[in-house]
Amino acid sequence: MHFLPWWALLACLAASAFAAYLLIGRTQAGGYRLALFALTAVAAPASTAGAATAVVLSTLLSAYLEDRAADSAGPPDPPARAERTGGEATSGRSTAPATGGSSSSPGASPGASPAASPSASASP
Numbered sequence: 001m002h003f004l005p006w007w008a009l010l011a012c013l014a015a016s017a018f019a020a021y022l023l024i025g026r027t028q029a030g031g032y033r034l035a036l037f038a039l040t041a042v043a044a045p046a047s048t049a050g051a052a053t054a055v056v057l058s059t060l061l062s063a064y065l066e067d068r069a070a071d072s073a074g075p076p077d078p079p080a081r082a083e084r085t086g087g088e089a090t091s092g093r094s095t096a097p098a099t100g101g102s103s104s105s106p107g108a109s110p111g112a113s114p115a116a117s118p119s120a121s122a123s124p
Contacts, residue, residue, distance in 0.1 A: 009048075012051070013044060016043075017040055017041075020039070020043040020044045020047060021036070021040045024036055024043065
């Protein structure tokens with residue numbers, strides 16, 4: 001678990017105090033300097049604590065819901081196995097199906113050109 005350093009919390013408190021000072025200064029309490037400082041001193045830590053509480057609760061709720069979703073999903077399904085047809089032998093390599101006009105036989109070597117295959121030479 002990671003904690004914020006004290007200077008980050010102090011910076012958040014200072015920003016909260018400045019925002020509270022500006023907001024309270026626009027009200028009727030802004031006319032009384034002592035009331036303005038007292039309300040700012042109370043509102044700044046309260047708003048900082050409220051924001052920190054909201055962040056912590058959001059993080060905990062997110063982790064809880066993620067764990068709950070993972071538990072309800074159960075174990076992952078095994079990948080579907082491809083069916084083999086006929087007497088084709090595979091060497092453990094996966095080959096992509098041929099696209100386009102040329103066709104290749106399962107026994108053809110990868111370096112063979114389409115012109116050398118029996119289907120490419122057409123005899124009239």
